[in-house]
Amino acid sequence: xxxxxxxxxxxxxxxxxxxxxxxxxxxxxxxxxxxxxxxxxxxxxxxxxxxxxxxxxxxxxxxxxxxxxxxxxxxxxxxxxxxxxxxxxxxxxxxxxxxxxxxxxxxxxxxxxxxxxxxxxxxxxxxxxxxxxxxxxxxxxxxxxxxxxxxxxxxxxxxxxxxxxxxxxxxxxxxxxxxxxxxxxxxxxxxxxxxxxxxxxxxxxxxxxxxxxxxxxxxxxxxxxxxxxxxxxxxxxxxxxxxxxxxxxxxxxxxxxxxxxxxxxxxxxxxxxxxxxxxxxxxxxxxxxxxxxxxxxxxxxxxxxxxxxxxxxxxxxxxxxxxxxxxxxxxxxxxxxxxxxxxxxxxxxxxxxxxxxxxxxxxxxxx
Amino acid sequence: xxxxxxxxxxxxxxxxxxxxxxxxxxxxxxxxxxxxxxxxxxxxxxxxxxxxxxxxxxxxxxxxxxxxxxxxxxxxxx
Numbered sequence: 001x002x003x004x005x006x007x008x009x010x011x012x013x014x015x016x017x018x019x020x021x022x023x024x025x026x027x028x029x030x031x032x033x034x035x036x037x038x039x040x041x042x043x044x045x046x047x048x049x050x051x052x053x054x055x056x057x058x059x060x061x062x063x064x065x066x067x068x069x070x071x072x073x074x075x076x077x078x079x080x081x082x083x084x085x086x087x088x089x090x091x092x093x094x095x096x097x098x099x100x101x102x103x104x105x106x107x108x109x110x111x112x113x114x115x116x117x118x119x120x121x122x123x124x125x126x127x128x129x130x131x132x133x134x135x136x137x138x139x140x141x142x143x144x145x146x147x148x149x150x151x152x153x154x155x156x157x158x159x160x161x162x163x164x165x166x167x168x169x170x171x172x173x174x175x176x177x178x179x180x181x182x183x184x185x186x187x188x189x190x191x192x193x194x195x196x197x198x199x200x201x202x203x204x205x206x207x208x209x210x211x212x213x214x215x216x217x218x219x220x221x222x223x224x225x226x227x228x229x230x231x232x233x234x235x236x237x238x239x240x241x242x243x244x245x246x247x248x249x250x251x252x253x254x255x256x257x258x259x260x261x262x263x264x265x266x267x268x269x270x271x272x273x274x275x276x277x278x279x280x281x282x283x284x285x286x287x288x289x290x291x292x293x294x295x296x297x298x299x300x301x302x303x304x305x306x307x308x309x310x311x312x313x314x315x316x317x318x319x320x321x322x323x324x325x326x327x328x329x330x331x332x333x334x335x336x337x338x339x340x341x342x343x344x345x346x347x348x349x350x351x352x353x354x355x356x357x358x359x360x361x362x363x364x365x366x367x
Numbered sequence: 368x369x370x371x372x373x374x375x376x377x378x379x380x381x382x383x384x385x386x387x388x389x390x391x392x393x394x395x396x397x398x399x400x401x402x403x404x405x406x407x408x409x410x411x412x413x414x415x416x417x418x419x420x421x422x423x424x425x426x427x428x429x430x431x432x433x434x435x436x437x438x439x440x441x442x443x444x445x
Contacts, residue, residue, distance in 0.1 A: 105415040106415065109415065133416060136417065137415060139375070140415050143410035144410050144413065236434075248378075
């Protein structure tokens, strides 16, 4: 897409513009870099705006499909949603990766080092959102935090917030449901991470952490990957990350949108309003029960939810389902089993699950 | 030269190994490349976001996959 991989002229100097030599080359390079970014951003915006009229034109006028019919509506939903979600994901993952390249897990750990429980939990939840982190590093990060003296509960707040309020979820919520539900989701996610971590800390469960974690001695100097990266590298990371995530999640995405298209066309209009409406006391419970073992990610679930909400599924049930899917999953538990004993994992699932259920009911009651 | 690739075997770790081997070939350097997948070992190097690149027991890259050119610089200056 973009991003020439060459680095600024003096390799020893990390920050562009810092070197006295050849300031004109640096300026020209910066101009070129930001022109490319601007052109790509414009192209993105153009594609995004033309998406709906384009499919209306192709399917409705050229192919003569009736867009209000079941088949026509489903086909239109599938094509339109696929392009829209792919664009949203690419744009927001790129943006978030570039912004997050200024943060690092190392810096987060330093910030959390001296914090006490309570304040520490709030800070950890917030940092969990802005720190670049992938759940595949959950284990070394856990060891790194705990062995550096960050309290167990504070560490858990970080580990809960990080997948719960992630960039893919935010991108899709924003695109599909708008600002209000997205803000609610983020606020709820932060609260859950803070409270659940705080409770785990209060339960004094340190003895249910595998003992080798406390025996790990950190040797050497941890290096901060966020320091002194030139802009070219940050932008390149954004492009690579967007590509890598799309390559990983496209099957989930297509299956999710496919099921969504089916629901869109064939499930009766008020099916969920009747069977799983806000007045159904078991709605949230069932949604979270299905969501916890389900291993998918926001990308697979959200297009589905987009169709479900159109059929009358209440917002609280929907957000609770989504949280259960992204926050708790079987593979993550298997990973965490390497550092946590089963009892602590059970407590972790129970407390996080209960918080999600509470949030679901709360939203259904107030929205 | 003793090089360690730290990571549980995710896609990024494989890419880092590939990039490192490319850089070694380009420089014509002889080195043993070892993969470290043990969590305790990885964490002990202070790595909290994989992958990590360790040259002669010194962490030079953490948390991202650098370009082959960048690895060449790192190895050449080592």
